[in-house]
Amino acid sequence: MVTERDAIAISFLEQFNMAVPKQIAKVAYEDNLKICYNRLNRLHKDKLIYKTENKIGKGFIYSAYRIRSLKQFIHNNIRVEFFLKLLHESDIDEFKVEPVMENIRPDLVVKGTYKHQKYSFIVEIETKQNHSSINYDKHFNFLLINWRKYFNEDDKPIIVYITDKKVDSSKIKFEYRHIKTDLSNFQDIFS
Structure with missing residues (x-):
């Protein structure tokens, strides 16, 4: 039997592709790891989700789909950790994972409120595994022309680069934030 909390966990995995039990527990099981482990094992046994050995840390990774690579896991794990920190620090009104918006497909789009703003x-x-440079032009073109199709007039989005690569501010002509992949400077997002 799938419980209401299980449905939340499955939905979270479908949206974010994969997560570790600690992350899923925060979202679906009121931060109770014991219940989370038991329910995830049951969902896996019932073939509703996949379970893969975690090659980086201890334990397992749970996913709605098969995990293709370590690179994919690292990328998705950063996205989930960022989302959970944002959820803890603010009220999230809406979010979309990898939406297609004209000529861009960002990793995440989030709308919410932080301290009444x-x-x-x-x-x-952008992880270290991705050797290409950051493409600033695609965001500039989107913010120049197409952003109003997806956001309210008084709600122009800020681009958030989560990377350990150098962000060349001389090439950027729009509002942005640079957050490290370990999220150690996460609070900079609200400055």
Whole structure:
């Protein structure tokens, strides 16, 4: 039998592709790891979710789909950790994972409120495994022409680059934030 909390966990995995039990417990099981482990094992046994050994840390990774690579896991894990920190620090009104918006497909779009101030973030994650440079032009073109199709007039989004790569501010002609992949400077997002 799938409980209401199980449905939340499955929905979370479908949206974010994968997560570790600690992350799922925060979202679906009131931060109770014991219940989370038991329910995830049951959902896996019933073939509703996948379970893969975690090659980086201890334990398992749970997913709605098969995990293809370590690179994919690292990328998705950063996205989930960022989302959970944002959820803890603010009220999230709406979010979409990898939405297609004209010529861009960001890793995450989040709209919410922080200390009575509305925010909209377009999040791009660049890991060390991705050797290409950051493409600033696609965001500039989107913010120049197409952003009003997806956001309110008074709610122009801020681009959030989550990367350990150098962000070249001389090439950026829009509002942005640079957050490290370990999220150690997470609070900079609201400055």
